[in-house]
Amino acid sequence: VSVHITKVDVAKVAKLARLDMSEADLDRYTEQLAKMLDHFEDIDALDLSGVEPMSQPFPLVNVMRPDVEQPTLDRDEVLAMAPAAEQHRFRVPSILGIDL
Amino acid sequence: VTPRTAVDTAAGVRSGSLRAADVLEEHLARVAAREAEIHAFNLVTQDAARARAADIDRRVAAGEDPGPLAGVTIALKDNLCTRGVPTTCSSRILEGWKPPYDASVVERLAAAGAVFVGKTNLDEFAMGSSTENSAFGPTRNPLDTSRVPGGSSGGSAAAVAADFATVAIGSDTGGSIRQPAALCGVVGVKPTYGAVSRYGLIAFASSLDQIGPFTHTVEDAALLMEVISGHDARDSTSIPQPAMQLRQELGKGVEGLRIGRITDLPAGADPGIMACLDAAFAALEAQGASVVDVQVPAFTYGLTAYYLVAPAEASSNLARYDGVRFGMRVEAPDTNAMYSATRAAGFGDEVKRRIMIGTYALSAGYFDAYYGKALKIRRLIANDFAAAYAKADVLLTPTSPTVAFEFGSKGDNPLAMYLCDTYTIPTNLVGHPAMSVPFGTAELGLPAGVQIMAPTLGEPVMFRVAAALEEAAK
Numbered sequence: 001v002s003v004h005i006t007k008v009d010v011a012k013v014a015k016l017a018r019l020d021m022s023e024a025d026l027d028r029y030t031e032q033l034a035k036m037l038d039h040f041e042d043i044d045a046l047d048l049s050g051v052e053p054m055s056q057p058f059p060l061v062n063v064m065r066p067d068v069e070q071p072t073l074d075r076d077e078v079l080a081m082a083p084a085a086e087q088h089r090f091r092v093p094s095i096l097g098i099d100l
Numbered sequence: 101v102t103p104r105t106a107v108d109t110a111a112g113v114r115s116g117s118l119r120a121a122d123v124l125e126e127h128l129a130r131v132a133a134r135e136a137e138i139h140a141f142n143l144v145t146q147d148a149a150r151a152r153a154a155d156i157d158r159r160v161a162a163g164e165d166p167g168p169l170a171g172v173t174i175a176l177k178d179n180l181c182t183r184g185v186p187t188t189c190s191s192r193i194l195e196g197w198k199p200p201y202d203a204s205v206v207e208r209l210a211a212a213g214a215v216f217v218g219k220t221n222l223d224e225f226a227m228g229s230s231t232e233n234s235a236f237g238p239t240r241n242p243l244d245t246s247r248v249p250g251g252s253s254g255g256s257a258a259a260v261a262a263d264f265a266t267v268a269i270g271s272d273t274g275g276s277i278r279q280p281a282a283l284c285g286v287v288g289v290k291p292t293y294g295a296v297s298r299y300g301l302i303a304f305a306s307s308l309d310q311i312g313p314f315t316h317t318v319e320d321a322a323l324l325m326e327v328i329s330g331h332d333a334r335d336s337t338s339i340p341q342p343a344m345q346l347r348q349e350l351g352k353g354v355e356g357l358r359i360g361r362i363t364d365l366p367a368g369a370d371p372g373i374m375a376c377l378d379a380a381f382a383a384l385e386a387q388g389a390s391v392v393d394v395q396v397p398a399f400t401y402g403l404t405a406y407y408l409v410a411p412a413e414a415s416s417n418l419a420r421y422d423g424v425r426f427g428m429r430v431e432a433p434d435t436n437a438m439y440s441a442t443r444a445a446g447f448g449d450e451v452k453r454r455i456m457i458g459t460y461a462l463s464a465g466y467f468d469a470y471y472g473k474a475l476k477i478r479r480l481i482a483n484d485f486a487a488a489y490a491k492a493d494v495l496l497t498p499t500s501p502t503v504a505f506e507f508g509s510k511g512d513n514p515l516a517m518y519l520c521d522t523y524t525i526p527t528n529l530v531g532h533p534a535m536s537v538p539f540g541t542a543e544l545g546l547p548a549g550v551q552i553m554a555p556t557l558g559e560p561v562m563f564r565v566a567a568a569l570e571e572a573a574k
Contacts, residue, residue: 017443020441020443029453039515043405043473048480051476051480052479055478056307057556060294073201081198081425083427084429090425093431093438
């Protein structure tokens, strides 16, 4: 997986991850991520053909609970911890670029 | 002075020969004397603890049994949710947040009669091996304050080592209980994945995270495991089995057990650390165990697999910190700008680095080359361990390649820090249990930890070996 990561790649990843970054941040992360990716090349030596991926150490499937009503978190207690709330809802800034 | 154990504390409090209030005051006095220097805690909850200890004493006086941890003081890693009590993950992004519920582990400890002393410092979101990544400043190792306590559960390890609390709870994603336990000279356990409920543990890497205890003794660790393990319907990865019974294993000895030595273990441990490991093998042989050579070739690739899987899962788990539902917000004209500004201001350097590497590894065009490959390496490691456990009951390695290191000594090189976890990471990738037991001193007279690894749900045999090593180390 010898890939040379560029500052353009890092800027794209930062955007995907919703992290504002300065030019200096981008330079630093480009250098550090490149070093890590170089180290990760050790796995290129492995023959992984036919190996089944393992995403969970202890696979349990279709874990369900009985379909009965249960208490939920207290709404007021939850909303009291939000940065902004209004009319029993979380309040956020404009989502479509227009101020309604 | 040998610290009073949890077993002795609970026995004394239940019988009325010891008052929970007095036990607590002894610990709070030590906190008052040394906490300014050590910084084990993000928050000391002394008022709640005093009320709780008084209640325990009242119940004993009324003829009630407060439970198997009656009056035992406990420090909780600050990534465990505590209702109405600030829970920060040592991150600015959660500063001031009070969870609306308790973690299952916290509920179980409370029901067993424990007294919570406070919330302990950690590397931000449990990402680190030194507790230097905390947004609220590092924790110092009580054995040598010029050195780190390890991490990420450095505050919990330091709290036990300084006897600020009799026991502590931490979380271990790649070594975050075992490595600080080794560096602080205490016992630390990472249980089998799914043995302890993760409900209310703030997620770092969900397929790797496990909650476990820090204690002075192996018996205390067994007692804690008996309280916190067992099925919980609120965690869908919880193994449907009752709580483990481990204290009954401790006196069984190691005669006839096969102790595996990994002959192709990655090099890099200091000579003093390896000498302690050799002494541990010899001690177990002297008690009737046999030492067998095994190979775990894929062990070497654990670090790369881990540093792809863990950041990938973290990048997804940490997407929830967006300034909408909890924690801090940096105001901006639209939601996307608000998310990006909030996350840039709220997360520290290492957390951002892991989110970046994880996002990259999961992004279109790179998924198969990185994340997909890492999942296959997990399988290889599991296969190699299975072959090794066909020959051996447990495997022994060093917990950490070095003793406690000095602040700043890993510099600005993330990879140097990551190498601290070489020996602890593989068990997380496969979900096996492992624990660190103090065994001798290595470089500079500082404690060394020996790691005992066992197959899935192999805690009974792991604790037998731990008890034997503890006895030999006396």
